Amino acid sequence: MLKSEKERVVADLVERLRASDTLFVADYRGLSMPEIDGVRTEVLKHGARFIVVKNTLTKRAAEEAGVPELIELLDGPTAIAFVDDGDMVGVAKALNDTARQTRILSVRGGILQGKPMSADEVRELASLPPAEVLRGQVLGAIVAPLSAIAALINAPLQDLVGLIDARIEQLGGEEAPSEPEAEAAPEPEAEAAPEPDEEASAEEETPEPPAAEAEQAEETSEETKEEE
Numbered sequence: 001m002l003k004s005e006k007e008r009v010v011a012d013l014v015e016r017l018r019a020s021d022t023l024f025v026a027d028y029r030g031l032s033m034p035e036i037d038g039v040r041t042e043v044l045k046h047g048a049r050f051i052v053v054k055n056t057l058t059k060r061a062a063e064e065a066g067v068p069e070l071i072e073l074l075d076g077p078t079a080i081a082f083v084d085d086g087d088m089v090g091v092a093k094a095l096n097d098t099a100r101q102t103r104i105l106s107v108r109g110g111i112l113q114g115k116p117m118s119a120d121e122v123r124e125l126a127s128l129p130p131a132e133v134l135r136g137q138v139l140g141a142i143v144a145p146l147s148a149i150a151a152l153i154n155a156p157l158q159d160l161v162g163l164i165d166a167r168i169e170q171l172g173g174e175e176a177p178s179e180p181e182a183e184a185a186p187e188p189e190a191e192a193a194p195e196p197d198e199e200a201s202a203e204e205e206t207p208e209p210p211a212a213e214a215e216q217a218e219e220t221s222e223e224t225k226e227e228e
Contacts, residue, residue, distance in 0.1 A: 006057060009054075009057050010057050010060050010061045010064070013053065013057065013058055013061035013062075013065075014061045014064050014065045016049075016051075016082050017061060017062065017065035017067050017070070017082075018065050019082075019084055020082040020083055020084050021111070021113045021114050022083040022088045022110070022111060022112050022113055023070075023080055023081060023082050023083060023110055023111050024080070024081040024083070024091060024092060024095055024107060024109075024110035024117075024122055025070070025073040025074070025078060025079075025080055025081075025107070025108045025109055025110055026078075026079050026080075026081070026095055026099075026105055026106060026107050026108060027076050027077055027078065027079075027105070027106040027107075027108060028052065028077055028078075028079045028104075028105060029076060029077040029104070029106075030104040031102065031104055031105060035098075035102060035104075036050075036052070036079070038098075039079075039094070039095070039098050039105065042094040042097075042098065043081050043091055043094050043095070045090070045094070046083075046086050046087040046090030046091045046094060047083065047084065047085060047086020047087055047090075047091075048081045048082060048083045048084070048086045048091045049081070049082045049084075050079055050080075050081045051079065051080055051082065052077075052078070052079045053078050053079065053080055054078075055074040055075070055076075055078055058070070058074055058078065058080075059071050059074055062074075067111065069111055069116040070111060072116075073108045073109050073110075075108075081095060081110075088112065088125065089125060089126070089128050089129075092110075092122050092123075092125040092126040093126040095107050095122070095126070096122070096123055096126035097126075106119075107119050107122050107123070109121070109122060110122055112125070
């Protein structure tokens with residue numbers, strides 16, 4: 001391999017190591033090319049790339065990328081499954097299933113979100129349920145306490161409603177008015193207007209002065225004039 005080609009391979013590995021905080025290292029010794037392609041296909045289904053690497057170039061890339069934990073896993077024929085945004089559980093399961101079926105592929109370990117993993121830890125990760133099931137379980141664990149809290153809050157309210165219903169039934173089913181109605185102030189009574197017949201009768205009953213008193217009044221007036 002030419003020096004320029006080696007540099008290109010190292011640069012590519014550095015980029016992959018920096019982009020993937022989770023990866024799994026396997027020993028593919030004894031697998032045929034069709035079997036390696038089969039592993040690539042299964043891993044790719046879960047969003048990862050399975051690449052056969054050279055240890056010397058990968059060690060250089062690990063040092064340059066700041067991943068010294070990877071160097072300890074580079075011993076013998078090596079293939080790395082780089083998990084970018086894929087399903088790490090699904091990738092670990094695919095590798096573990098291939099190792100069990102072929103009895104040739106061997107998982108050495110890996111790095112899970114920047115922390116080194118042993119082969120046993122990779123197998124434990126592979127035994128977990130799929131990502132969708134895990135999300136459902138986590139969601140259920142979050143929702144369950146909230147449901148319990150809601151039940152505790154609603155229980156006293158339900159008891160209170162039951163007591164109110166029982167009291168209403170005891171009182172004969174009549175509900176007290178929610179707000180007391182204000183008594184309306186009495187309106188002043190309008191004065192009754194006199195009826196026309198009454199006024200007419202009052203005028204008719206007014207007595208007229210007698211004729212004698214009228215004559216006497218006229219004589220008195222004439223006497224007063226003569227004296228003047």
